[in-house]
Amino acid sequence: xxxxxxxxxxxxxxxxxxxxxxxxxxxxxxxxxxxxxxxxxxxxxxxxxxxxxxxxxxxxxxxxxxxxxxxxxxxxxxxxxxxxxxxxxxxxxxxxxxxxxxxxxx
Numbered sequence: 001x002x003x004x005x006x007x008x009x010x011x012x013x014x015x016x017x018x019x020x021x022x023x024x025x026x027x028x029x030x031x032x033x034x035x036x037x038x039x040x041x042x043x044x045x046x047x048x049x050x051x052x053x054x055x056x057x058x059x060x061x062x063x064x065x066x067x068x069x070x071x072x073x074x075x076x077x078x079x080x081x082x083x084x085x086x087x088x089x090x091x092x093x094x095x096x097x098x099x100x101x102x103x104x105x106x
Contacts, residue, residue, distance in 0.1 A: 050084065051077050 010018070 047081060051081060
């Protein structure tokens with residue numbers, strides 16, 4: 001009776017240890033994801049704050065460019081932000097935590 005299967009027997013202590021290790025790995029992974037999500041949110045908030053001072057006003061648009069104005073404004077914001085990121089990387093700042101802000105030049 002009880003033909004010998006190929007399953008390995010693990011004691012209760014071994015099962016508990018394996019469960020603890022799985023939970024620890026899952027907790028560490030969730031913490032890393034949370035930190036990365038918070039970092040991205042912080043970078044996005046910082047980018048929006050920086051762009052708020054850079055955004056082109058609606059009074060600059062005329063009746064003839066109201067259709068393409070949002071695209072133009074988006075391109076200007078994007079290029080300005082890319083210049084700012086390039087400047088920061090040139091100074092060795094890659095993360096929001098250490099970034100020194102500079103006034104807009106355009």
